[in-house]
Structure formats: C-alpha cells, structure tokens
Amino acid sequence: MASVTSDPGALVPIRCVDWAVESADPQGGADPTLEPNADGRLFVLATAGGWPSAIVDVRADSAQAAAEIVRRRVSEEAVRPPSGFVAGGRADIAVSVVVCTLGLEPRLVETVAALLAQTHAALEIVVVDNDPASGRVRTLLAEVADPRLRVIDEPRRGLSAARNTGLAQAAHPVVAFTDDDAMPAADWVAALAAVFDADPQVDCVTGLVLPAEVATRAQLFFEEAGGFGKGLGAGHWRRDGGGTALGTEPGPRGLAFPFDGGFGSGNNMAFRAAALRALGGFDEALGAGSPTRGGEDLDAFQAVYLAGGTVVYWPAAIVRHHHRADQAALVEQLHGYGVGMAAVVTKRFLSSPAVAADVLRRLPGGLRLLLDARSAKNRGKSAVFPAEATRAERRGYLVGPVVYLRTRRRVRRASAVAVR
Known part of the structure; x- marks a missing residue:
C-alpha cells in the first residue's frame, strides 16, 4: 500500500472494504460503501465476477469519485482468475x-x-x-x-x-x-x-x-x-x-x-x-x-x-x-517473525547435506532481500517507518538459529520422557 503522510503521529483511521464492481450503480450514483475517511483515503478490495481483481489505495473526495477510481483501476489492470475458477462454485469435500x-x-x-x-x-x-x-x-x-x-x-x-x-x-x-x-x-x-x-x-x-x-x-x-x-x-x-x-x-x-x-x-x-x-x-x-x-x-x-x-x-x-x-507490539511481532524465519531455515539446513547446500546457494539472495532497501521486502516502507522495527526483525534473524537449536533439544527431551 502507499506511503504515509509526513506526520508520524497522525492517522485518520482508514476503512478496508470489499466492493463488487458489478454491483456499481450503472448511473454512476454514490455507493456509501466507498465513502473515504476525512483525509480522503480508503483501502478497497475490488472483486469482479467473484474474483479479487484489484487492491486500490483510494485517494478521493467522495464515494462517487472513489468508485470511478476503482472501476478505472479494474478496467486497466484487473487480475484475471485462472481457468478453473467458478464463481460461487460448491464442493462436496468436508x-x-x-x-x-x-x-x-x-x-x-x-x-x-x-x-x-x-x-x-x-x-x-x-x-x-x-x-x-x-x-x-x-x-x-x-x-x-x-x-x-x-x-x-x-x-x-x-x-x-x-x-x-x-x-x-x-x-x-x-x-x-x-x-x-x-x-x-x-x-x-x-x-x-x-x-x-x-x-x-x-x-x-x-x-x-x-x-x-x-x-x-x-x-x-x-x-x-x-x-x-x-x-x-x-x-x-x-x-x-x-x-x-x-x-x-x-x-x-x-x-x-x-x-x-x-x-x-x-x-x-x-x-x-x-x-x-x-x-x-x-x-x-x-x-x-x-x-x-x-x-x-x-x-x-x-x-x-x-x-x-x-x-x-x-x-x-x-x-x-x-x-x-x-x-x-509491532516491533515485538517483527522480531518474532525474524526469529521464526531463521529457525525454519536452520531446521532445513540441518535436515540433509543436499538441502544444506541448497540453503547456502540461496543465502546471498536471502541477505539481499533482508538488507537491501530496494528489495521486495523493504521497498514498501515509508520514510517514517520505525527503524527500531526493522532492527528488531534483523536481530531476530541473528538469534533464531541458536534459539531453534535450544528449543529442539528441549522438545526432544520432553518427547523422550513422554514415551517412557
């Protein structure tokens, strides 16, 4: 989603809504579902034929203007469903x-x-x-x-x-x-x-x-x-x-x-x-x-x-x-994600020599993804994104391997005791 305003302390709550494009008033009337907040902003998931077709960060001064923006985005860049998609299809599996x-x-x-x-x-x-x-x-x-x-x-x-x-x-x-x-x-x-x-x-x-x-x-x-x-x-x-x-x-x-x-x-x-x-x-x-x-x-x-x-x-x-x-809470959450991700990679590395070699081949790319400000992981962060959150996640990656090894030993010991 788009970057934030320059004032890190102010945010007018932004509604997140689903909107079926085919439900739009053909006469162009206003749909109250698409009423932006006081800053003129709205996050819209637009669906077409039952498929999620576009995610739009709307900047508009009215619901009618918002609808026009969403319709235009859908017409220009809608994601098409795969051939096997059936809108409203039913399945028997429980x-x-x-x-x-x-x-x-x-x-x-x-x-x-x-x-x-x-x-x-x-x-x-x-x-x-x-x-x-x-x-x-x-x-x-x-x-x-x-x-x-x-x-x-x-x-x-x-x-x-x-x-x-x-x-x-x-x-x-x-x-x-x-x-x-x-x-x-x-x-x-x-x-x-x-x-x-x-x-x-x-x-x-x-x-x-x-x-x-x-x-x-x-x-x-x-x-x-x-x-x-x-x-x-x-x-x-x-x-x-x-x-x-x-x-x-x-x-x-x-x-x-x-x-x-x-x-x-x-x-x-x-x-x-x-x-x-x-x-x-x-x-x-x-x-x-x-x-x-x-x-x-x-x-x-x-x-x-x-x-x-x-x-x-x-x-x-x-x-x-x-x-x-x-x-x-966000900082703590991202730190935990870093620990967990590094723990999973450590588990894979230890699983077999072939997988370990695969992990090592991908390690440089993974480091670029984590550290490069232009990477797919980081380029969405605005100028006011908290640096402490980024640092906390990266610290999680550093401690994750050790934490995993300790936790794995503890779990194995507990399992051995339970089997006795």
Missing part, C-alpha cells in the same frame, strides 16, 4: 476448521460466528483451548450453541502443540486453520474446499489475507512491511514442474525460495489432513508460544513442497486480519 486460542482475544467470538456462518455446508469448527485452566475460552463461547462447534483442551502451551491437537481431533479429510483475531469471508471455506475438490494432487492451499482495518499508525506500518498479503494472482508450486487442474500458473520463486514465506500465511491455510499427518504435523520446536516464536506454518508449507506435494495459493479464499494496534 472441512474441519481449527482455531487455537488462549482466550485472551475477545474477537474469538466474532471469528467463531463468521465460521459458523460459512456458505460451505460440510463443516465443523474445532476450537483448541491452549489455556484451559483459565476458563476464558469457555466463558467467551458460553452463548454459542451449535453442534458443529467443539472446544478441545490442550494444556501444553504453544501454537504448534495446539494445532497438532486440532489436527488429531479433526474429523474431516481437509483441515483448515485461522486465528482468533481473524475474520474469514463467508465463502472462505467454500473457496478452499473447491481447490481440493478440483485437484486430488493438491495437499495444501493458502489464501489472501488483508487488514480488517487500518486504525493506527502501527497497523499501517505492518502493511508497509509487507503484511500478510501475497497478491491476487493464483499460483502453485510443485517440484516436478507439473500443473494443476485449476489452470493456475507456477507460483513466484523469490531469491530465497523455497526457504522463505512466499507460500502463504498461517492464518489462512488448509491441508489434506492425511498429508499433514504423514509429515508429522507442526514442529513443536517452532511457533508462537515457543522460544522460536513463529515459523511453524512456513515449515509446514515447505515440508509439503519438499516432500513432492502441491501447494496452491488461491486468493479467492479471503481472510481479514486485525493487526497489532500499537508500535511496541
């Missing part, structure tokens, strides 16, 4: 959705409500309570009476442990994951399911993640740092170079591929349950709640790809995410 939580996020109630309102019928929701002694999760969900919802306890702290419990409890052949501060679109599960239904070779699907709102400077900075979004073009990754039944193009391969975060994000991902179980689920030496603080999702994507599976990025599966609202 899906388990896993949400892991400590019960500290009150938006969990909204997330569960959005999941229970999904258009996909064959669905169950598994909420994993990762702090059952507190009683917070059951208190938050006490008013939700729906047989599709189950709350499962996992007292071992850590997102990977909680996700593995959700995976073990999932009753359906596809298991999807989102977070307790995320808001899936009504057809999110249907869009994911359609990909698995269309191509039995697909083992993992990720989708588009956009901000739910940009109400603070820190939330805008997170978008400048790249956010969670991976663009609007569908793509796939297969080691054998093959295609998919969906007509997707090969996905981008960045400077550090496949040892980067290019596949997608853990708050919008789904797997064939059998494939993920065969790979051992999520590595409990990685992830939020562990010293490595992240990376378990990236590790799982890479594991699918490196094992010869097919990963698909399908931006029609849309999740809105509530970013950290204050700068201190």
Whole structure:
C-alpha cells in the first residue's frame, strides 16, 4: 500500500472494504460503501465476477469519485482468475476448521460466528483451548450453541502443540486453520474446499489475507512491511514442474525460495489432513508460544513442497486480519517473525547435506532481500517507518538459529520422557 503522510503521529483511521464492481450503480450514483475517511483515503478490495481483481489505495473526495477510481483501476489492470475458477462454485469435500486460542482475544467470538456462518455446508469448527485452566475460552463461547462447534483442551502451551491437537481431533479429510483475531469471508471455506475438490494432487492451499482495518499508525506500518498479503494472482508450486487442474500458473520463486514465506500465511491455510499427518504435523520446536516464536506454518508449507506435494495459493479464499494496534507490539511481532524465519531455515539446513547446500546457494539472495532497501521486502516502507522495527526483525534473524537449536533439544527431551 502507499506511503504515509509526513506526520508520524497522525492517522485518520482508514476503512478496508470489499466492493463488487458489478454491483456499481450503472448511473454512476454514490455507493456509501466507498465513502473515504476525512483525509480522503480508503483501502478497497475490488472483486469482479467473484474474483479479487484489484487492491486500490483510494485517494478521493467522495464515494462517487472513489468508485470511478476503482472501476478505472479494474478496467486497466484487473487480475484475471485462472481457468478453473467458478464463481460461487460448491464442493462436496468436508472441512474441519481449527482455531487455537488462549482466550485472551475477545474477537474469538466474532471469528467463531463468521465460521459458523460459512456458505460451505460440510463443516465443523474445532476450537483448541491452549489455556484451559483459565476458563476464558469457555466463558467467551458460553452463548454459542451449535453442534458443529467443539472446544478441545490442550494444556501444553504453544501454537504448534495446539494445532497438532486440532489436527488429531479433526474429523474431516481437509483441515483448515485461522486465528482468533481473524475474520474469514463467508465463502472462505467454500473457496478452499473447491481447490481440493478440483485437484486430488493438491495437499495444501493458502489464501489472501488483508487488514480488517487500518486504525493506527502501527497497523499501517505492518502493511508497509509487507503484511500478510501475497497478491491476487493464483499460483502453485510443485517440484516436478507439473500443473494443476485449476489452470493456475507456477507460483513466484523469490531469491530465497523455497526457504522463505512466499507460500502463504498461517492464518489462512488448509491441508489434506492425511498429508499433514504423514509429515508429522507442526514442529513443536517452532511457533508462537515457543522460544522460536513463529515459523511453524512456513515449515509446514515447505515440508509439503519438499516432500513432492502441491501447494496452491488461491486468493479467492479471503481472510481479514486485525493487526497489532500499537508500535511496541509491532516491533515485538517483527522480531518474532525474524526469529521464526531463521529457525525454519536452520531446521532445513540441518535436515540433509543436499538441502544444506541448497540453503547456502540461496543465502546471498536471502541477505539481499533482508538488507537491501530496494528489495521486495523493504521497498514498501515509508520514510517514517520505525527503524527500531526493522532492527528488531534483523536481530531476530541473528538469534533464531541458536534459539531453534535450544528449543529442539528441549522438545526432544520432553518427547523422550513422554514415551517412557
């Protein structure tokens, strides 16, 4: 998204909206959905025929002017859907959705409500309570009476442990994951399911993640740092170079591929349950709640790809995410991402001599991506982007390998004790 104003202390909240171009008034009337903020700004995800076609940082003085800007952008540079996309298409495959939580996020109630309102019928929701002694999760969900919802306890702290419990409890052949501060679109599960239904070779699907709102400077900075979004073009990754039944193009391969975060994000991902179980689920030496603080999702994507599976990025599966609202939390978050990413790369390096050699070949490109101000990772940062956030992320990369090695030893010792 575009850069910010020169005053780092002032931000008029920017609404983030979805707008179907075909719903526009043919007479050019104003649509209140597109009313800009007091600074004349609005973030719009424009869809055409059900496909996300353009993301527009609107600068306009009225809703009517905003609509004209969005329509023009769509007509000039709309992203076209792959041949296998069917708007409103339905799939038969059943899906388990896993949400892991400590019960500290009150938006969990909204997330569960959005999941229970999904258009996909064959669905169950598994909420994993990762702090059952507190009683917070059951208190938050006490008013939700729906047989599709189950709350499962996992007292071992850590997102990977909680996700593995959700995976073990999932009753359906596809298991999807989102977070307790995320808001899936009504057809999110249907869009994911359609990909698995269309191509039995697909083992993992990720989708588009956009901000739910940009109400603070820190939330805008997170978008400048790249956010969670991976663009609007569908793509796939297969080691054998093959295609998919969906007509997707090969996905981008960045400077550090496949040892980067290019596949997608853990708050919008789904797997064939059998494939993920065969790979051992999520590595409990990685992830939020562990010293490595992240990376378990990236590790799982890479594991699918490196094992010869097919990963698909399908931006029609849309999740809105509530970013950290204050700068201190943003700095801490980016530091954790650096630790987690370095931990995953360390794990790959140690996995085999062949993979280690591959990691070393891509290391110079990865360093350019991290350090070069003109790289795809850094060029979106404005002049007022906090330097402390960039430094914190880079420090995370430096300590990540040591943290991973220590955490891996601890997890292995705990597993050995549990087996006795």
